[in-house]
Amino acid sequence: MRITLDREACQGHNRCYLLAPELFDVDDEGYAVLRVDGDVPPELEEKARLAVDNCPEYAIAIEE
Amino acid sequence: MTDRPPMTDWATDFDHTTSEWAQRAPEIWDDLRAGCPVAHTERFGGCWFPSRHEDVDAIAHDTEHFSSRSIIVNELGAFGVAPVGFAPPITSDPPFHKIARGLLLPAFSPKAIAELEAATRQTCRDLLDDALSTAAANDGLVDIAVEYTQHIPVRVIAHMLGLPVSDGDKFRGFIHRILEKPGQAASVSPDDTLVAYLEHVIAERRETPGDDLISYLVDAEVGGVPLTDDHIEGTVALLLIAGIDTTWSAIGASLWHLAQNPHDLDRLRDDPAAMQFAVEEFLRFYAPVTMARVVAEEVTVGDAEMKADDWVLLPFPSANRDPEFFDRADEFVIDRQRNRHAAFGLGIHRCLGSNLARMELRVALEEWVAAVSRFELADDDPDAVRWSTGQVRGPRELPVRLLETTGGTT
Numbered sequence: 001m002r003i004t005l006d007r008e009a010c011q012g013h014n015r016c017y018l019l020a021p022e023l024f025d026v027d028d029e030g031y032a033v034l035r036v037d038g039d040v041p042p043e044l045e046e047k048a049r050l051a052v053d054n055c056p057e058y059a060i061a062i063e064e
Numbered sequence: 065m066t067d068r069p070p071m072t073d074w075a076t077d078f079d080h081t082t083s084e085w086a087q088r089a090p091e092i093w094d095d096l097r098a099g100c101p102v103a104h105t106e107r108f109g110g111c112w113f114p115s116r117h118e119d120v121d122a123i124a125h126d127t128e129h130f131s132s133r134s135i136i137v138n139e140l141g142a143f144g145v146a147p148v149g150f151a152p153p154i155t156s157d158p159p160f161h162k163i164a165r166g167l168l169l170p171a172f173s174p175k176a177i178a179e180l181e182a183a184t185r186q187t188c189r190d191l192l193d194d195a196l197s198t199a200a201a202n203d204g205l206v207d208i209a210v211e212y213t214q215h216i217p218v219r220v221i222a223h224m225l226g227l228p229v230s231d232g233d234k235f236r237g238f239i240h241r242i243l244e245k246p247g248q249a250a251s252v253s254p255d256d257t258l259v260a261y262l263e264h265v266i267a268e269r270r271e272t273p274g275d276d277l278i279s280y281l282v283d284a285e286v287g288g289v290p291l292t293d294d295h296i297e298g299t300v301a302l303l304l305i306a307g308i309d310t311t312w313s314a315i316g317a318s319l320w321h322l323a324q325n326p327h328d329l330d331r332l333r334d335d336p337a338a339m340q341f342a343v344e345e346f347l348r349f350y351a352p353v354t355m356a357r358v359v360a361e362e363v364t365v366g367d368a369e370m371k372a373d374d375w376v377l378l379p380f381p382s383a384n385r386d387p388e389f390f391d392r393a394d395e396f397v398i399d400r401q402r403n404r405h406a407a408f409g410l411g412i413h414r415c416l417g418s419n420l421a422r423m424e425l426r427v428a429l430e431e432w433v434a435a436v437s438r439f440e441l442a443d444d445d446p447d448a449v450r451w452s453t454g455q456v457r458g459p460r461e462l463p464v465r466l467l468e469t470t471g472g473t474t
Binding site for chain 2: 011012013014015017018019029053054056057058
Protein backbone atom coordinates (compact mmCIF):
# COMPACT_ATOMS: atom_id res chain seq x y z
CA MET A 1 0.00 0.00 0.00
CA ARG A 2 1.20 3.50 -0.94
CA ILE A 3 0.06 6.61 0.93
CA THR A 4 0.18 10.27 -0.08
CA LEU A 5 -0.66 13.47 1.75
CA ASP A 6 -1.72 16.68 0.02
CA ARG A 7 -0.20 19.37 2.24
CA GLU A 8 -2.10 22.09 0.36
CA ALA A 9 -5.44 20.47 1.15
CA CYS A 10 -4.61 19.76 4.82
CA GLN A 11 -6.30 22.24 7.16
CA GLY A 12 -4.94 20.77 10.37
CA HIS A 13 -7.96 18.82 11.60
CA ASN A 14 -5.46 16.34 13.07
CA ARG A 15 -7.76 13.36 12.64
CA CYS A 16 -4.98 11.34 10.96
CA TYR A 17 -2.52 12.15 13.73
CA LEU A 18 -4.99 10.90 16.34
CA LEU A 19 -5.99 7.74 14.47
CA ALA A 20 -2.63 6.76 13.00
CA PRO A 21 0.25 8.39 14.88
CA GLU A 22 2.57 5.74 13.46
CA LEU A 23 1.96 7.19 9.99
CA PHE A 24 1.41 10.88 10.71
CA ASP A 25 3.10 13.55 12.74
CA VAL A 26 2.16 17.24 12.92
CA ASP A 27 4.35 20.28 12.38
CA ASP A 28 4.58 23.24 14.78
CA GLU A 29 1.42 24.76 13.31
CA GLY A 30 -0.52 21.52 13.57
CA TYR A 31 -0.54 20.52 9.91
CA ALA A 32 -0.03 16.86 9.04
CA VAL A 33 3.33 15.44 8.04
CA LEU A 34 3.86 11.88 6.75
CA ARG A 35 6.18 9.78 8.88
CA VAL A 36 6.68 7.11 6.24
CA ASP A 37 8.29 7.53 2.84
CA GLY A 38 5.13 6.42 1.02
CA ASP A 39 5.05 2.66 1.68
CA VAL A 40 2.66 1.61 4.42
CA PRO A 41 3.84 -1.40 6.48
CA PRO A 42 1.21 -4.18 6.27
CA GLU A 43 0.37 -3.96 9.97
CA LEU A 44 -0.57 -0.27 9.55
CA GLU A 45 -2.80 -0.63 6.49
CA GLU A 46 -6.00 -0.61 8.53
CA LYS A 47 -4.89 2.58 10.25
CA ALA A 48 -4.06 4.17 6.91
CA ARG A 49 -7.62 3.43 5.71
CA LEU A 50 -9.02 4.98 8.88
CA ALA A 51 -6.97 8.12 8.31
CA VAL A 52 -8.28 8.40 4.75
CA ASP A 53 -11.90 7.80 5.79
CA ASN A 54 -11.84 10.48 8.48
CA CYS A 55 -10.07 13.37 6.79
CA PRO A 56 -12.70 16.11 6.26
CA GLU A 57 -10.55 17.68 3.52
CA TYR A 58 -9.78 14.52 1.50
CA ALA A 59 -6.09 15.32 1.87
CA ILE A 60 -4.93 11.70 2.20
CA ALA A 61 -4.98 9.05 -0.50
CA ILE A 62 -3.91 5.41 -0.59
CA GLU A 63 -3.18 3.10 -3.46
CA GLU A 64 -3.49 -0.60 -2.72
CA MET B 65 -35.02 44.02 22.73
CA THR B 66 -36.51 43.99 19.29
CA ASP B 67 -39.96 42.54 18.84
CA ARG B 68 -39.95 40.15 15.95
CA PRO B 69 -42.91 38.83 14.04
CA PRO B 70 -43.37 35.06 14.38
CA MET B 71 -41.95 32.82 11.67
CA THR B 72 -44.40 31.73 9.02
CA ASP B 73 -42.25 29.15 7.25
CA TRP B 74 -38.72 27.68 7.68
CA ALA B 75 -37.92 27.78 3.97
CA THR B 76 -38.81 31.41 3.28
CA ASP B 77 -38.97 33.18 6.66
CA PHE B 78 -36.63 31.42 9.10
CA ASP B 79 -35.27 33.02 12.25
CA HIS B 80 -32.47 30.91 13.71
CA THR B 81 -32.27 33.18 16.77
CA THR B 82 -35.64 32.05 18.18
CA SER B 83 -36.18 29.33 20.74
CA GLU B 84 -38.77 27.84 18.40
CA TRP B 85 -35.90 27.10 15.98
CA ALA B 86 -33.35 26.07 18.61
CA GLN B 87 -35.62 23.54 20.31
CA ARG B 88 -36.38 21.70 17.03
CA ALA B 89 -33.27 22.45 14.96
CA PRO B 90 -32.31 18.92 13.79
CA GLU B 91 -35.86 18.29 12.59
CA ILE B 92 -35.93 21.63 10.75
CA TRP B 93 -32.59 20.88 9.03
CA ASP B 94 -33.98 17.51 7.89
CA ASP B 95 -37.05 19.24 6.42
CA LEU B 96 -34.96 21.84 4.65
CA ARG B 97 -32.39 19.39 3.25
CA ALA B 98 -35.22 17.36 1.74
CA GLY B 99 -37.47 20.18 0.57
CA CYS B 100 -35.57 23.44 0.19
CA PRO B 101 -31.82 22.90 0.33
CA VAL B 102 -31.01 26.63 0.18
CA ALA B 103 -33.58 28.39 2.35
CA HIS B 104 -33.91 32.16 2.56
CA THR B 105 -35.28 34.78 4.92
CA GLU B 106 -35.81 38.51 4.47
CA ARG B 107 -34.89 38.94 8.12
CA PHE B 108 -31.45 40.33 9.02
CA GLY B 109 -31.45 42.22 5.73
CA GLY B 110 -31.52 38.94 3.77
CA CYS B 111 -29.95 35.65 4.80
CA TRP B 112 -29.50 32.20 3.17
CA PHE B 113 -29.45 28.79 4.83
CA PRO B 114 -27.80 26.04 2.73
CA SER B 115 -28.53 22.83 4.63
CA ARG B 116 -26.76 20.15 2.55
CA HIS B 117 -23.18 19.06 3.12
CA GLU B 118 -22.28 19.61 -0.52
CA ASP B 119 -23.28 23.30 -0.49
CA VAL B 120 -21.83 24.00 2.95
CA ASP B 121 -18.56 22.42 1.85
CA ALA B 122 -18.43 24.43 -1.40
CA ILE B 123 -19.19 27.76 0.28
CA ALA B 124 -16.69 27.16 3.08
CA HIS B 125 -13.97 26.63 0.46
CA ASP B 126 -14.94 29.60 -1.73
CA THR B 127 -13.29 32.59 -0.08
CA GLU B 128 -13.60 34.63 -3.27
CA HIS B 129 -17.38 34.86 -3.27
CA PHE B 130 -17.90 34.52 0.46
CA SER B 131 -16.17 36.84 2.92
CA SER B 132 -15.68 36.20 6.63
CA ARG B 133 -15.69 39.92 7.48
CA SER B 134 -18.76 39.32 9.66
CA ILE B 135 -19.59 35.91 11.01
CA ILE B 136 -22.56 36.45 13.33
CA VAL B 137 -25.78 37.18 11.48
CA ASN B 138 -27.48 40.21 13.02
CA GLU B 139 -29.91 42.97 12.15
CA LEU B 140 -27.31 45.73 12.20
CA GLY B 141 -25.62 44.31 9.12
CA ALA B 142 -22.12 43.12 8.30
CA PHE B 143 -20.04 45.78 9.99
CA GLY B 144 -16.62 44.15 9.59
CA VAL B 145 -14.15 45.45 7.03
CA ALA B 146 -12.28 42.91 4.86
CA PRO B 147 -9.66 41.52 4.93
CA VAL B 148 -8.98 41.93 8.68
CA GLY B 149 -12.43 42.16 10.28
CA PHE B 150 -13.29 42.70 13.91
CA ALA B 151 -11.72 39.55 15.36
CA PRO B 152 -8.79 38.20 13.33
CA PRO B 153 -8.34 35.54 12.09
CA ILE B 154 -11.95 34.28 12.21
CA THR B 155 -13.21 37.48 10.53
CA SER B 156 -10.28 37.74 8.13
CA ASP B 157 -10.04 36.90 4.44
CA PRO B 158 -6.97 35.94 2.39
CA PRO B 159 -4.23 36.99 2.28
CA PHE B 160 -4.28 38.59 5.76
CA HIS B 161 -6.03 35.58 7.26
CA LYS B 162 -2.99 33.34 6.95
CA ILE B 163 -0.75 35.82 8.78
CA ALA B 164 -3.17 36.33 11.68
CA ARG B 165 -3.84 32.60 11.95
CA GLY B 166 -0.18 31.65 11.75
CA LEU B 167 0.49 33.72 14.89
CA LEU B 168 -1.92 31.57 16.88
CA LEU B 169 -1.56 28.08 15.38
CA PRO B 170 1.46 26.97 17.48
CA ALA B 171 -0.37 27.69 20.74
CA PHE B 172 -3.26 25.47 19.63
CA SER B 173 -1.34 22.62 17.98
CA PRO B 174 -2.09 19.14 19.36
CA LYS B 175 1.27 18.96 21.11
CA ALA B 176 0.79 22.33 22.84
CA ILE B 177 -2.73 21.35 23.88
CA ALA B 178 -1.58 17.99 25.27
CA GLU B 179 0.33 19.96 27.89
CA LEU B 180 -2.95 21.36 29.22
CA GLU B 181 -4.56 17.96 29.68
CA ALA B 182 -3.50 17.25 33.26
CA ALA B 183 -4.75 20.63 34.50
CA THR B 184 -8.01 20.19 32.57
CA ARG B 185 -8.52 16.77 34.15
CA GLN B 186 -7.96 18.22 37.62
CA THR B 187 -10.47 21.00 36.85
CA CYS B 188 -13.05 18.39 35.82
CA ARG B 189 -12.44 16.37 38.98
CA ASP B 190 -12.81 19.42 41.21
CA LEU B 191 -16.04 20.42 39.48
CA LEU B 192 -17.37 16.86 39.68
CA ASP B 193 -16.65 16.67 43.41
CA ASP B 194 -18.80 19.78 43.88
CA ALA B 195 -21.54 18.61 41.51
CA LEU B 196 -21.72 15.22 43.23
CA SER B 197 -21.98 16.94 46.61
CA THR B 198 -24.83 19.09 45.31
CA ALA B 199 -26.58 15.97 44.05
CA ALA B 200 -26.05 14.10 47.30
CA ALA B 201 -27.77 16.93 49.18
CA ASN B 202 -30.69 17.10 46.69
CA ASP B 203 -31.98 13.55 46.18
CA GLY B 204 -29.47 13.02 43.36
CA LEU B 205 -30.55 16.14 41.45
CA VAL B 206 -28.00 18.52 39.94
CA ASP B 207 -27.95 20.83 36.92
CA ILE B 208 -24.76 19.71 35.19
CA ALA B 209 -24.85 22.43 32.50
CA VAL B 210 -24.62 24.97 35.29
CA GLU B 211 -22.45 23.08 37.79
CA TYR B 212 -20.16 21.05 35.52
CA THR B 213 -19.98 21.70 31.80
CA GLN B 214 -20.03 25.50 31.67
CA HIS B 215 -17.02 25.95 33.94
CA ILE B 216 -14.61 23.66 32.11
CA PRO B 217 -13.83 25.81 29.02
CA VAL B 218 -13.90 29.03 31.05
CA ARG B 219 -11.22 27.79 33.41
CA VAL B 220 -9.04 26.38 30.64
CA ILE B 221 -9.12 29.51 28.45
CA ALA B 222 -8.68 31.79 31.47
CA HIS B 223 -5.53 29.81 32.26
CA MET B 224 -4.24 30.17 28.68
CA LEU B 225 -4.91 33.92 28.66
CA GLY B 226 -3.65 34.49 32.20
CA LEU B 227 -7.03 35.87 33.35
CA PRO B 228 -8.54 35.21 36.77
CA VAL B 229 -10.91 32.23 36.82
CA SER B 230 -13.16 34.34 39.04
CA ASP B 231 -13.96 36.53 36.00
CA GLY B 232 -15.76 33.56 34.43
CA ASP B 233 -19.29 34.90 35.06
CA LYS B 234 -18.26 38.19 33.52
CA PHE B 235 -16.99 36.48 30.32
CA ARG B 236 -20.17 34.46 30.02
CA GLY B 237 -22.24 37.66 30.34
CA PHE B 238 -20.33 39.34 27.51
CA ILE B 239 -20.57 36.25 25.35
CA HIS B 240 -24.28 35.82 25.89
CA ARG B 241 -24.91 39.38 24.68
CA ILE B 242 -22.80 38.86 21.56
CA LEU B 243 -23.84 35.35 20.55
CA GLU B 244 -27.38 34.81 21.67
CA LYS B 245 -28.86 38.26 21.22
CA PRO B 246 -26.71 39.88 18.54
CA GLY B 247 -27.69 43.52 18.10
CA GLN B 248 -30.58 43.13 20.53
CA ALA B 249 -28.99 43.98 23.87
CA ALA B 250 -30.49 46.76 25.92
CA SER B 251 -28.07 49.67 26.33
CA VAL B 252 -25.13 48.76 28.53
CA SER B 253 -22.63 50.96 30.29
CA PRO B 254 -19.46 51.41 28.20
CA ASP B 255 -17.39 50.25 31.20
CA ASP B 256 -19.28 46.98 31.31
CA THR B 257 -18.29 45.70 27.89
CA LEU B 258 -15.86 43.10 26.62
CA VAL B 259 -13.96 45.86 24.81
CA ALA B 260 -13.43 47.89 28.01
CA TYR B 261 -12.40 44.75 29.90
CA LEU B 262 -9.87 43.79 27.23
CA GLU B 263 -8.44 47.31 26.86
CA HIS B 264 -7.69 47.21 30.55
CA VAL B 265 -6.08 43.76 30.45
CA ILE B 266 -3.95 44.54 27.39
CA ALA B 267 -2.65 47.76 28.98
CA GLU B 268 -1.77 45.73 32.06
CA ARG B 269 0.19 43.16 30.00
CA ARG B 270 2.11 45.92 28.26
CA GLU B 271 3.26 47.07 31.70
CA THR B 272 3.82 43.63 33.21
CA PRO B 273 4.10 40.84 30.65
CA GLY B 274 3.51 37.27 31.78
CA ASP B 275 3.78 33.80 30.31
CA ASP B 276 0.35 33.82 28.67
CA LEU B 277 -1.23 34.24 25.24
CA ILE B 278 -2.16 37.90 25.69
CA SER B 279 1.43 38.78 26.59
CA TYR B 280 2.56 36.77 23.56
CA LEU B 281 0.27 38.80 21.27
CA VAL B 282 1.38 42.09 22.82
CA ASP B 283 4.94 41.06 21.99
CA ALA B 284 4.21 39.58 18.54
CA GLU B 285 5.26 41.25 15.29
CA VAL B 286 4.27 40.82 11.67
CA GLY B 287 7.05 41.84 9.28
CA GLY B 288 8.78 43.72 12.09
CA VAL B 289 5.65 45.68 13.05
CA PRO B 290 3.82 45.06 16.35
CA LEU B 291 0.14 44.16 16.21
CA THR B 292 -2.33 47.02 16.65
CA ASP B 293 -4.38 47.19 19.83
CA ASP B 294 -7.48 46.56 17.72
CA HIS B 295 -5.97 43.37 16.35
CA ILE B 296 -4.96 42.11 19.82
CA GLU B 297 -8.33 43.04 21.32
CA GLY B 298 -10.21 41.35 18.49
CA THR B 299 -8.13 38.20 18.73
CA VAL B 300 -8.45 37.91 22.51
CA ALA B 301 -12.19 38.57 22.22
CA LEU B 302 -12.34 35.79 19.67
CA LEU B 303 -10.47 33.34 21.92
CA LEU B 304 -12.86 34.09 24.78
CA ILE B 305 -16.04 34.06 22.71
CA ALA B 306 -15.23 31.16 20.46
CA GLY B 307 -13.85 28.84 23.10
CA ILE B 308 -16.45 28.98 25.82
CA ASP B 309 -20.07 28.58 24.66
CA THR B 310 -19.03 26.21 21.92
CA THR B 311 -17.21 23.70 24.12
CA TRP B 312 -19.80 24.09 26.87
CA SER B 313 -22.43 23.20 24.27
CA ALA B 314 -20.58 20.15 22.97
CA ILE B 315 -19.94 18.68 26.43
CA GLY B 316 -23.50 19.43 27.56
CA ALA B 317 -25.13 17.91 24.49
CA SER B 318 -22.96 14.80 24.85
CA LEU B 319 -24.06 14.35 28.46
CA TRP B 320 -27.69 14.98 27.44
CA HIS B 321 -27.25 12.06 25.05
CA LEU B 322 -25.63 9.78 27.63
CA ALA B 323 -28.37 10.52 30.16
CA GLN B 324 -30.87 9.07 27.70
CA ASN B 325 -28.69 6.25 26.34
CA PRO B 326 -27.25 4.21 29.24
CA HIS B 327 -25.90 1.57 26.82
CA ASP B 328 -23.57 4.23 25.38
CA LEU B 329 -22.47 5.20 28.88
CA ASP B 330 -21.76 1.51 29.63
CA ARG B 331 -19.81 1.13 26.41
CA LEU B 332 -17.55 4.06 27.26
CA ARG B 333 -16.89 2.70 30.72
CA ASP B 334 -16.27 -0.89 29.59
CA ASP B 335 -14.37 -0.12 26.38
CA PRO B 336 -12.12 2.93 26.75
CA ALA B 337 -10.80 2.39 23.20
CA ALA B 338 -14.23 3.43 21.91
CA MET B 339 -13.78 6.91 23.33
CA GLN B 340 -11.78 8.34 20.45
CA PHE B 341 -14.51 7.35 17.98
CA ALA B 342 -17.26 8.42 20.36
CA VAL B 343 -15.78 11.90 20.73
CA GLU B 344 -15.91 12.41 16.95
CA GLU B 345 -19.46 11.03 16.79
CA PHE B 346 -20.57 13.40 19.56
CA LEU B 347 -18.98 16.20 17.53
CA ARG B 348 -20.77 15.08 14.37
CA PHE B 349 -24.18 14.52 15.89
CA TYR B 350 -24.20 17.44 18.30
CA ALA B 351 -21.95 19.93 16.47
CA PRO B 352 -22.71 23.21 18.19
CA VAL B 353 -21.42 25.78 15.73
CA THR B 354 -23.06 27.36 12.70
CA MET B 355 -20.79 29.94 11.05
CA ALA B 356 -21.74 32.69 8.62
CA ARG B 357 -20.32 34.47 5.60
CA VAL B 358 -21.13 37.67 3.73
CA VAL B 359 -21.54 37.39 -0.03
CA ALA B 360 -18.61 39.32 -1.56
CA GLU B 361 -19.82 39.20 -5.15
CA GLU B 362 -22.91 37.84 -6.87
CA VAL B 363 -22.96 34.05 -6.97
CA THR B 364 -25.40 31.19 -7.55
CA VAL B 365 -25.67 28.21 -5.18
CA GLY B 366 -28.14 25.60 -6.42
CA ASP B 367 -31.13 27.71 -7.48
CA ALA B 368 -30.26 30.51 -5.10
CA GLU B 369 -29.05 33.75 -6.62
CA MET B 370 -27.05 35.41 -3.89
CA LYS B 371 -26.36 39.14 -4.03
CA ALA B 372 -23.40 41.06 -2.62
CA ASP B 373 -23.79 41.72 1.14
CA ASP B 374 -26.36 38.95 1.66
CA TRP B 375 -25.73 36.85 4.76
CA VAL B 376 -25.10 33.13 4.33
CA LEU B 377 -25.26 30.80 7.31
CA LEU B 378 -22.90 27.81 7.26
CA PRO B 379 -24.75 25.20 9.31
CA PHE B 380 -22.07 22.58 9.89
CA PRO B 381 -24.47 20.77 12.27
CA SER B 382 -26.93 20.28 9.40
CA ALA B 383 -24.17 19.18 7.00
CA ASN B 384 -23.19 16.62 9.65
CA ARG B 385 -26.61 14.97 9.44
CA ASP B 386 -26.90 14.93 5.66
CA PRO B 387 -27.91 11.40 4.53
CA GLU B 388 -26.33 12.07 1.12
CA PHE B 389 -22.95 12.34 2.85
CA PHE B 390 -23.14 10.02 5.88
CA ASP B 391 -24.44 6.45 6.23
CA ARG B 392 -27.14 6.28 8.90
CA ALA B 393 -26.82 10.05 9.23
CA ASP B 394 -29.74 10.32 11.65
CA GLU B 395 -28.34 7.67 14.02
CA PHE B 396 -25.77 8.17 16.73
CA VAL B 397 -23.24 5.36 16.13
CA ILE B 398 -20.85 5.49 19.04
CA ASP B 399 -17.95 3.77 17.28
CA ARG B 400 -18.52 5.14 13.76
CA GLN B 401 -15.37 4.35 11.75
CA ARG B 402 -15.89 6.61 8.73
CA ASN B 403 -16.62 10.06 10.05
CA ARG B 404 -15.58 13.04 7.96
CA HIS B 405 -17.64 15.37 10.13
CA ALA B 406 -17.47 19.13 9.73
CA ALA B 407 -18.03 20.14 13.37
CA PHE B 408 -14.87 22.25 13.24
CA GLY B 409 -15.70 23.72 9.86
CA LEU B 410 -14.16 23.15 6.43
CA GLY B 411 -11.62 25.10 4.43
CA ILE B 412 -9.13 27.67 5.70
CA HIS B 413 -11.15 28.68 8.78
CA ARG B 414 -11.00 25.25 10.45
CA CYS B 415 -11.65 25.94 14.13
CA LEU B 416 -8.36 27.16 15.56
CA GLY B 417 -9.22 25.67 18.94
CA SER B 418 -10.33 22.26 17.64
CA ASN B 419 -7.57 20.36 19.44
CA LEU B 420 -8.37 22.17 22.67
CA ALA B 421 -12.11 21.59 22.32
CA ARG B 422 -11.62 17.92 21.48
CA MET B 423 -9.33 17.43 24.48
CA GLU B 424 -11.78 19.19 26.83
CA LEU B 425 -14.70 17.12 25.53
CA ARG B 426 -12.81 13.84 25.87
CA VAL B 427 -11.47 14.60 29.36
CA ALA B 428 -14.85 15.91 30.58
CA LEU B 429 -16.52 12.70 29.36
CA GLU B 430 -13.78 10.40 30.69
CA GLU B 431 -14.09 11.95 34.14
CA TRP B 432 -17.89 11.83 34.03
CA VAL B 433 -17.88 8.16 33.00
CA ALA B 434 -15.39 7.36 35.75
CA ALA B 435 -17.56 9.02 38.42
CA VAL B 436 -21.14 8.34 37.35
CA SER B 437 -22.32 4.88 36.37
CA ARG B 438 -26.04 5.64 35.96
CA PHE B 439 -27.95 8.91 35.54
CA GLU B 440 -31.04 10.19 33.81
CA LEU B 441 -32.66 13.47 32.82
CA ALA B 442 -34.51 14.98 35.77
CA ASP B 443 -37.46 15.76 33.50
CA ASP B 444 -38.91 12.77 31.64
CA ASP B 445 -39.37 14.92 28.55
CA PRO B 446 -35.96 15.30 26.83
CA ASP B 447 -37.24 18.43 25.09
CA ALA B 448 -37.72 20.18 28.42
CA VAL B 449 -34.02 21.07 28.18
CA ARG B 450 -33.50 24.66 26.99
CA TRP B 451 -31.20 24.88 23.95
CA SER B 452 -29.32 28.12 23.33
CA THR B 453 -30.46 30.22 20.38
CA GLY B 454 -28.37 31.71 17.58
CA GLN B 455 -25.30 30.20 15.98
CA VAL B 456 -24.05 28.15 18.94
CA ARG B 457 -26.44 25.42 20.01
CA GLY B 458 -26.25 23.46 23.25
CA PRO B 459 -28.20 22.79 26.43
CA ARG B 460 -28.07 25.76 28.77
CA GLU B 461 -29.75 23.92 31.63
CA LEU B 462 -29.32 20.21 32.10
CA PRO B 463 -30.93 18.98 35.32
CA VAL B 464 -30.15 15.30 35.84
CA ARG B 465 -30.72 12.74 38.55
CA LEU B 466 -27.67 10.70 39.52
CA LEU B 467 -28.78 7.12 40.14
CA GLU B 468 -25.45 5.46 40.79
CA THR B 469 -22.01 6.93 41.27
CA THR B 470 -18.82 4.93 41.52
CA GLY B 471 -18.48 6.17 45.09
CA GLY B 472 -21.76 4.34 45.88
CA THR B 473 -25.45 4.75 45.14
CA THR B 474 -26.76 8.23 45.95
